[in-house]
Amino acid sequence: MKHTFPDLPLAPRFAALPDRFHSRVQSTPLPQPSLIAWNEALATELRLDSAAGKLGWVDFLAGNSSLTGYPQIASVYSGHQFGVWAGQLGDGRAMLVAEIDTPAGIRELQLKGAGQTPYSRRADGRAVLRSSIREYLCSEAMHALGIPTTRALALVGSPQPVWRETVETAAVVTRVAPSFLRFGHFEHFHHRDQQDAVRELADWTIAQFYPECAATAQPYLALLHAVVERTARLIAAWQAVGFCHGVMNTDNMSLLGLTLDYGPFGFMDGFDAGYVCNHSDDRGRYSYEQQPQIGLWNLHCLAQTLLPEIGRDAAVEALQRYQTIFEDHFGDLLRQKLGLRQWREEDWGLAGDLMALLQAAHTDWTIFWRRLAMLPAQGAIPAELRDMLLDRDAFDTWVAAYRARLGEDGSLGDTERATRMNAVNPKYVLRNHLAEEVIRAAQQGDHDPLHRLAAALAHPYDDTPEYDEFAALPPDWARTLSVSCSS
Incomplete structure (x- = not known):
């Protein structure tokens, strides 16, 4: 089914890249979709505030229909997972369904959980309500904290069963970002000896997001410098609020320095430098104290893809700036916290x-x-x-x-x-037990706790007595919560 929304200003950009960067896909319809959450603030920012009332809009957000004039696509990328080269990966349960021109610039709309793609690797391409609630809440919580992140526009649920550790129900999150470009996009073509594709992607990235690099003597080197800086500043911001990503694989690292892919994340309760939020990470590779070093390791992987263009010495010099940038920004954040x-x-x-x-x-x-x-x-x-x-x-x-x-x-x-x-030390963060409480309520059909928690997280630095329960010490049962990559 196709829908046309005349006031939706489509602006294909990533979709205009050659076919080797993505594949056309078709979302798989969800039965009985219902709108669980709608981010009115973001919708207004994107000038989509009236969209929720349009006939067929929920079907579009569920993947039951597509837009006239825009192909649904899934991008291909590769990456290192837990430090090991994993080869081809790609958008296995996400698809780009629109690129729209907004007052803030072009924004990509991506559905996560809308069905299989050529990169699903025998998986079902679905997301479950549990993980979708976590992503919806955390991406907006991070935005409110002032930390660069992808955003969440909507959450749609369905009674369709999905098999994970147990039988759960399906959901789809509408994710929003200037781009979902990852380190892994560059790695994919570099490791296939398709350096012309690396250059083409780098040229596109510079033109769209780093135009200042084009004016330099070495645009590709300037691009690496820019990504090093954004990555260092991002991870410093994570450390300051006690956020652990949980799965900092190179395919989960944003070229724009955004927090990308919310899976087994966790905000620390009791401070522990060795805190590991992902129980699948049995070696603690992505612990809190390791995150800064892993950020640099991932940048080394990205730099490898640009070596034929910039040379080893220049790449090393760019990477050596990482530690100084990280320490300067983290020190400034500690200064403010103190x-x-x-x-x-x-x-x-x-x-x-x-x-x-x-x-x-x-x-x-x-x-x-x-x-x-x-x-x-x-x-x-x-x-x-x-x-x-x-x-x-x-x-x-x-x-x-x-x-x-x-x-x-x-x-x-x-x-x-x-x-x-x-003003810099939040009162409210998305602790795992808070997410678990709203997930349990939502699984019983009660979405009010989700909306209430989202309202508190939208103003994390405010002292709002009506939300004091979200600022309390975690209950004892929270210690037994376990979050894995399936989350």
């Missing part, structure tokens, strides 16, 4: 001593920072803050050093500092 106006080299020691105290007690990462904002520059340490640490005497010593540093920094007062800190 309420400092200036960052000094010795502040790494202050931050490191704090991390050691938090690690020893597995102190709740999110709640600690909000409570630290309550610390007065003088006087007694609030009990609700001090009691979060096991070694209270050591924490007292740290607080004395921190207060001295605040004095040297010239902080203007407790109230202003608290305001600054609360």
